Amino acid sequence: MRPATASGRRAWLAGAFGLVPGLALAQADRPEPSSSATTSAKGGARPPRSLTLLVGGAPGGIADVWARGFAPYLERQLPRATVGVQAIADTGPLTAARMLAASPADAQLIGAVSAPVLLARAIEAGDAALLERLDWLAGIAEEPVILVAPPATGDFAALRALGANATLGVPPSGTAPGLLGDALRDQLSIGTLTFPSAAAARQAAIAGHVTAAALTLPEALAPVRDGRLVALALATRDRCPLLPDVPTLTERGVALVAQLQRGFVLPLGVPQRQRERLAAALQAAVADPEFIARGQAAGFMPRFSGPDTWPAEVQASTASLSRRWTQAPWAIGRG
Template identity: 55%
Template sequence: MSPAPAGAEPRRRALLALGLGLVAAPALAQTPPDPPVPGVKSRPARSLILMVGGPAGGAADRWARGFAPYLERQLPRAALGVEAVPGEGGLTAIRRLLEASTEARMMGTVSAPLLISRAVELGQTSLLSGLDWLAAVSDEPVVLVTAVRPGGDLAAFRAMGEAATLGLPPPGTAAALFGDAWMRLSPASLLHFPSAAAARQAALAGNVAAAAVALTEAIGAIREGRLEPLGLASASRCPLLPEVPTLMEQGIPLIAGAQRGFVLPPGVPPRIRERLVAALRATVEDPEFRARGDSAGFVPRFIAPEVWSAQITASIERLGRRWAEEPWQINARG
């Protein structure tokens, strides 16, 4: 393999890890190179850095490293790397991406609405409008769960009223925004935990009456029979748990979830942009990536650039109005 372009190697803090998450990711291709053609120079692989707005080893970093081997299958002449850039809830990475030259070959990984929440809190939504929202690749619906116990159903939880404690991840996450909306429909006491895993554990231990978390955080315990799903905050039933009713079916008009996807700095040449969009679409259709989603608790779904960009713009406006009218709590974060 030819050496990486000058300046790229310091950014590559780690080569792609294999198989992070609940299902092993595919190994990177190890096929031997084609024999050289006389009189024709071979084309070296170009580095593509996936920039993550969060600490190394965090949830966003793990997701990017788990996704990268599948994407690399669709970009055979690209050598992918992942760089974790903590700070400002992901906005430091966005600033770095916007400042980078289009020749730097960087693509940002983002989670919405979390990144939007952080931008709204800090009054930095103008940063988001400068991005090229390339595509979304997965949905993570919010699920309401409780410990397995006799009579542990949605009606019993709602009947507890304000005596019921609803465990939530940190403010600004999809599940935490769900909790705020829940309070407008059904009384309960909200308790934010430092992480979604901590909220899930509190529900498992019976320390809270229920918890709202992303399905990725709860699907393992649900399938093992250790957590009881009360309902999914989605428009239709999830193919991963088709037996679990939506909250809509049960008379609660709440839909909440996170989307993961990718952004580019402005000015990336159209041919490169189109190639990346095609690679992301093909990755979502990869049977092994879809199998990973089935085990890990996310739904692979490709959302094209124009559609996703419009959704993000609407979300920025909606969360901006909500923040102005009734700000949510802010936790310290990296």
């Protein structure tokens, strides 16, 4: 791979970060039975339909926990469905995406995905075509990326002044915080240190082993609230209502935006009526006051992007990441 210039990386990152980072949980739809379809051909009651959210990650991992947390909200909107979760252990998102793409188009298996990780892993593997074999039904939540530091670091100006003497801890490459770390390395001339997980990067920051860390807000919110970490800046276009006193990177003179997005995908070919009902159920789940309250407590922002908008967002992000991979490839990561 050709080494990329810092200016090339900056050009890509400035244009790409606002488009996706993070795709989300899977989707599932099983239409609510109409009055004429609630009984079987023999006149008996139709049994509940079982839907499965397919997660590319280990049981008990972040993606698995997220899907299991969302399942009850979806199930609430699909009263004749039972919603379960299946995690594909230790294989990452590509195996689950390929399994989903090859599954029957009956909306019983729904992919819980997050971007930009799935996009980045497909591009790394030379299999961006896989992304076109999925029906990107809806995004449901966004997780802003935040720059945090141990109290001893000081503020953003102090981090910037350290330059090459600063070390920024980041999760695996290809994640939203990892891509932001690449950008900050180039713009602030600081060093980066990649950790095997967001939890490891967070712990290194809490312990003072790195000068700062880039994390999604759910990973950072608790230690920020209890004072173990200081919030330096958010990689958002506008200030986040969960941390209204924390400035954006743009306010600090660094025009970068990064977020993880969670949402749902289906295999191609699911009947339109089923797609519409599932999308409506997802939209209603996102508007559920309890789900909104969960986001405020956990650090994510419920936002519905439906079938009319989400595929275009994903396509734009994929194109931007593909250009980045060609011009200034990131280190191949896992997760």
